[in-house]
Amino acid sequence: MRLRLSEADAAFREEMRAFFTTQVPERIRSVVAERRELSKDDIVETQRILNAAGLAVPAWPAEWGGRGWTSLQKHIWHEEMQLANVPAPLAFNTSMVGPVIATFGSQEQKERFLPATANIDIWWSQGFSEPDAGSDLASLRTAAVRDGDHYVVNGQKTWTTLGQYGDWIFTLVRTDPDAPKKQMGISFLLIDMTSPGLTVRPIKLIDGGQEVNEVFFEDVRVPVGNLVGEENKGWTYAKFLLGNERVGVAPVGSTKSVLARAKQLAKDRLDDPFVAARFAELETELLALELTALRVVANSADGKPHPASSVLKLRGTQLQQAVTELLVDLAGPGGVASGADDGSAVPQWARVATPRYLNYRKASIYGGSNEVQRQIIAGTILGL
Amino acid sequence: MDFELDDEQTALRDAVRRLLASTYASIDGRRASTAKAPGWDEGMWGRLAEMGVLGLPFAEADGGMGAGPVEVALVAEQLGRVLAPEPFAEAVVLAGGLVAAAGSAAQKEQLLPGVVDGTTVAAFAHFEPGAAAVAPPRSVTAMQDGDGWLLDGVKEPVLHGAQAGLLVVSARVDAGGTDRTGLFVVATDAAGLDRVDYPTYDGTRAARVTFASTPATPLGAAGSDASDVLALVTAHAQVALCHEAVGAMATALDLTTEYLRTRKQFGVPLKTFQALTFRAADMYVSLELARSMALWATLVLADGDPDAAVVAATRAVVQTSAAGRHIGQEAIQLHGGIGMTAEYAVGHYTTRLTAIDQLLGGRTAHLRVLADHVGEYDVVDPLAV
Numbered sequence: 001m002r003l004r005l006s007e008a009d010a011a012f013r014e015e016m017r018a019f020f021t022t023q024v025p026e027r028i029r030s031v032v033a034e035r036r037e038l039s040k041d042d043i044v045e046t047q048r049i050l051n052a053a054g055l056a057v058p059a060w061p062a063e064w065g066g067r068g069w070t071s072l073q074k075h076i077w078h079e080e081m082q083l084a085n086v087p088a089p090l091a092f093n094t095s096m097v098g099p100v101i102a103t104f105g106s107q108e109q110k111e112r113f114l115p116a117t118a119n120i121d122i123w124w125s126q127g128f129s130e131p132d133a134g135s136d137l138a139s140l141r142t143a144a145v146r147d148g149d150h151y152v153v154n155g156q157k158t159w160t161t162l163g164q165y166g167d168w169i170f171t172l173v174r175t176d177p178d179a180p181k182k183q184m185g186i187s188f189l190l191i192d193m194t195s196p197g198l199t200v201r202p203i204k205l206i207d208g209g210q211e212v213n214e215v216f217f218e219d220v221r222v223p224v225g226n227l228v229g230e231e232n233k234g235w236t237y238a239k240f241l242l243g244n245e246r247v248g249v250a251p252v253g254s255t256k257s258v259l260a261r262a263k264q265l266a267k268d269r270l271d272d273p274f275v276a277a278r279f280a281e282l283e284t285e286l287l288a289l290e291l292t293a294l295r296v297v298a299n300s301a302d303g304k305p306h307p308a309s310s311v312l313k314l315r316g317t318q319l320q321q322a323v324t325e326l327l328v329d330l331a332g333p334g335g336v337a338s339g340a341d342d343g344s345a346v347p348q349w350a351r352v353a354t355p356r357y358l359n360y361r362k363a364s365i366y367g368g369s370n371e372v373q374r375q376i377i378a379g380t381i382l383g384l
Numbered sequence: 385m386d387f388e389l390d391d392e393q394t395a396l397r398d399a400v401r402r403l404l405a406s407t408y409a410s411i412d413g414r415r416a417s418t419a420k421a422p423g424w425d426e427g428m429w430g431r432l433a434e435m436g437v438l439g440l441p442f443a444e445a446d447g448g449m450g451a452g453p454v455e456v457a458l459v460a461e462q463l464g465r466v467l468a469p470e471p472f473a474e475a476v477v478l479a480g481g482l483v484a485a486a487g488s489a490a491q492k493e494q495l496l497p498g499v500v501d502g503t504t505v506a507a508f509a510h511f512e513p514g515a516a517a518v519a520p521p522r523s524v525t526a527m528q529d530g531d532g533w534l535l536d537g538v539k540e541p542v543l544h545g546a547q548a549g550l551l552v553v554s555a556r557v558d559a560g561g562t563d564r565t566g567l568f569v570v571a572t573d574a575a576g577l578d579r580v581d582y583p584t585y586d587g588t589r590a591a592r593v594t595f596a597s598t599p600a601t602p603l604g605a606a607g608s609d610a611s612d613v614l615a616l617v618t619a620h621a622q623v624a625l626c627h628e629a630v631g632a633m634a635t636a637l638d639l640t641t642e643y644l645r646t647r648k649q650f651g652v653p654l655k656t657f658q659a660l661t662f663r664a665a666d667m668y669v670s671l672e673l674a675r676s677m678a679l680w681a682t683l684v685l686a687d688g689d690p691d692a693a694v695v696a697a698t699r700a701v702v703q704t705s706a707a708g709r710h711i712g713q714e715a716i717q718l719h720g721g722i723g724m725t726a727e728y729a730v731g732h733y734t735t736r737l738t739a740i741d742q743l744l745g746g747r748t749a750h751l752r753v754l755a756d757h758v759g760e761y762d763v764v765d766p767l768a769v
Contacts, residue, residue, distance in 0.1 A: 001387055001388065001679070001682070001686075002385065002683065003680075003684060003687050004385070004687070004767065005385055005767055256764075260762045263759070273752070276756070277752070280702075281751060283758070284677075284751075284754065285673075285703075287764050287766060289673065290766060291676035291680045292672055295387050295676055295679070298385060299387075311669050315673065374661075374665035375658075375662075375665075377665035377668050378655075378661035378662065378664055378665045383645065384641060384644055384645065384661040384664060
């Protein structure tokens with residue numbers, strides 16, 4: 001057992017820290033630090049900077065831009081990026097569809113999509129959830145029926161995050177409605193969002209934002225060449241994707257960063273023992289989470305996830321939400337002034353505190369709700 | 385950063401586990417050992433000594449094994465798993481640790497061999513009635529008397545205080561208007577020493593120890609302030625107790641999941657009810673977070689910076705305290721009435737976890753310490769201690 005990073009890993013950490021804090025424009029990082037909304041351009045600009053430096057898709061196969069890093073290096077990369085308030089590479093591209101295409105796609109698909117995906121020349125959206133298929137994703141009904149060289153797609157997807165920017169959408173569609181198990185009739189299909197018959201409709205959320213959408217498919221014709229892997233094997237690819245997604249959702253670095261900023265903002269209130277205790281408590285809980293993440297990282301070298309990994313999503317989102325809640329409390333009645341302009345006497349951080357708090361209620365729902373995580377822990381780890 | 389045991393550590397853990405299983409395979413073992421004097425199994429204590437376990441934290445020059453916090457931690461966890469009542473953390477890591485850290489060369493030479501070979505069980509008399517766990521000694525005072533020192537006051541509770549063959553005592557020393565913390569050794573046959581033994585709710589023994597002009601020998605140089613060494617050795621003992629708690633929590637969870645699998649109500653196993661399995665999942669989360677923190681605190685202790693060690697132990701206590709309460713309470717609740725009985729094992733785990741929590745000083749007291757310093761840094765970085 002050893003506490004410290006090896007010299008090589010410590011140097012790697014310094015290298016990442018230096019890059020993220022000097023090569024990504026302060027203008028963009030301050031948007032994250034101040035918890036304002038990132039524009040599409042902010043996200044694309046950042047990812048292109050990262051991609052040019054080989055830092056956008058380090059986990060991909062080397063041939064497509066991967067770096068062959070250890071699990072610990074990937075963890076350090078991710079943490080330092082969050083601590084520096086750098087917008088993470090677009091998850092739909094880099095940790096969802098990219099690895100699926102790289103692992104299960106044809107050579108032609110790899111060549112066509114992977115470089116463009118790494119550089120956000122294509123902005124991908126996710127078409128998994130449906131109005132009647134949430135946690136029970138396998139009950140999805142959007143149908144793809146073979147017609148010559150095309151699939152004809154009909155149905156509806158929902159909760160499509162940032163779908164308003166999407167160029168392409170990766171979808172799970174039902175290709176065999178008669179399969180003996182509902183998981184067995186699903187395929188993984190890539191769809192150009194400019195296709196006729198495809199429409200995107202925004203869903204307004206409780207924080208006033210419009211970050212998710214509904215996507216409707218009416219006789220959308222999709223070339224069969226856009227099927228990833230084999231027909232009716234889509235559930236396997238989806239599970240692979242969701243496994244990757246879960247690893248990325250223990251937002252330790254970003255939560256630490258928000259908590260540190262909150263402490264700065266509340267500096268003159270730390271002599272209130274109750275306020276100070278809440279910081280001490282959250283910092284300690286976050287430390288325990290970070291250490292658990294490090295244990296998982298240290299033990300996942302053989303490709304098998306550490307049993308404790310399921311703790312990360314569950315606890316990670318709870319703490320992410322707890323920190324947003326602390327900011328709401330620090331903002332007090334001033335937090336109501338969310339619609340005020342920059343002439344407001346209420347500081348910017350207090351004005352965004354409550355919309356952010358409301359927005360982050362999503363965290364314990366997406367990526368496998370926390371109830372699904374408990375189900376996994378109870379079933380897979382505890383044998384219940 | 386590496387949380388894996390090396391081969392020697394794994395071998396030690398397995399050997400300790402096997403040895404403990406010979407006596408503590410079921411809760412009956414604890415019941416039998418705690419029912420008779422001195423409150424633990426002396427044969428087991430002797431075998432732990434033979435195995436070198438009682439010498440683990442001490443330098444080879446002092447007759448110890450020259451091992452470190454990692455070895456101490458894995459022994460403590462094994463003791464916790466089976467609720468072995470042998471007072472490893474209290475007698476060896478804490479009381480023995482104080483002798484090793486504060487004693488003079490002559491004192492170490494005189495006192496440590498007995499600790500290491502198991503013939504002397506040491507106790508640390510520190511808690512005072514009404515005082516918080518995280519507090520310097522107040523009511524027990526030490527006064528210089530010619531060449532010697534005299535102690536006055538009451539220490540209570542002192543774990544296995546009446547059974548101990550060596551008493552280490554903390555006392556307030558008046559140093560010209562300012563208080564210092566002194567550490568003293570008191571012979572068990574010293575004049576004016578009174579020890580009243582009683583059982584504790586978790587099956588162990590404690591004592592009220594009264595000093596009335598009782599002669600005492602300063603541990604180490606007379607007159608020096610022992611606050612720092614006390615804080616550091618306490619941190620070592622706290623982290624060992626955290627590991628003991630992690631072991632106990634793991635078993636409490638095992639017992640609970642086994643019960644959910646086998647106990648039937650309404651014609652089906654309890655695990656059919658999601659309201660119960662979700663709560664077991666939350667217990668697992670608490671356990672793993674506490675385990676991570678205890679492991680990290682162990683590595684910080686091993687790293688050697690005393691200030692960092694004290695803070696890390698404090699964080700480990702905050703986490704362990706909450707986890708112990710959560711898991712202990714839920715373990716009983718998910719068992720139902722059987723969990724309340726002295727006959728069945730799980731309640732004993734809750735009981736011991738509660739005692740460990742109180743001996744550690746509890747979450748609130750430690751959170752208060754952390755809260756006092758929260759404005760002095762931006763983020764907690766576990767890799768840059």
